[in-house]
Amino acid sequence: MEMNASYTSFVAVGDSFTEGMSDLLPDGSYRGWADLLAARLAAREPAFRYANLAVRGKLIRQIAEEQAPLAAAMGADVVTLVGGLNDTLRPKVDMGRVRGHLEEAVALLAPSCKQLVLMRSPGRNGPVMERFRPRMEELFLIIEELAARHGAVVVDLYGAAALADPRMWDVDRLHLTGEGHRRVAEAVWQALGLPPEDDWQLELPAAVAPGWTARRSQDLSFARRHLLPWVGRRLTGRSSGDGRPAKRPELLPYELTRGDRLS
8 A cells, every 4th residue: 555645536335334324414414434534635635526425225236236337437546335234234135145246346446446445344332233243244254355356455443442332333323423433534544545643443431331221221212213113124125225315426526614524
């Protein structure tokens, strides 16, 4: 990896993680690590361009068929591809098909850009994660194999204890908080050979765990507001992203605003 490299364009491909949930802005939209990374890259390159094709709920087949060809045609310096995790969380999954779609996307994207970035996604500690952990780790092995074959960079978020801390996750227990997204942006920034601005793996200070009553109240609220609707969508084949367009579908100049947080 070239140190302190120059990048003039960036295309993000993926699902809700790359769309930016749950880094909520005052206007009700989501920011997320990809937007944060784009703002930082744009601060270095006046003519910097950015597209974000990610849509929440997308499976790897949809990402490979709908987003990857568009991203490849843009010819960006940097492309990030994060997908497959939604597949592993389904009641049933064919990991052979997941591998095939990932291979298709990576083979298309790698030669189209200066640097392809893949990720081992972060995982929150807890019983739900333990149930799906074997599938996730199989997915990450596939990602590492494809990265080695195609010269992609792998950002290992899964191995970072700080991102497994429940305090880094929103109340839905599926998406990172704003602080979590900020750390992911820093991790990708460093993986691109750019000078570190902080230690994204630094663990949070120890905190007093909530009592039993508080934990049960949190669990009940989570089940009612997030878990049951999520299970319902899985069982009926629906997705939270059905009919939703990409947040930034064209590779256009990124204009920094006073609201952009660059660190």
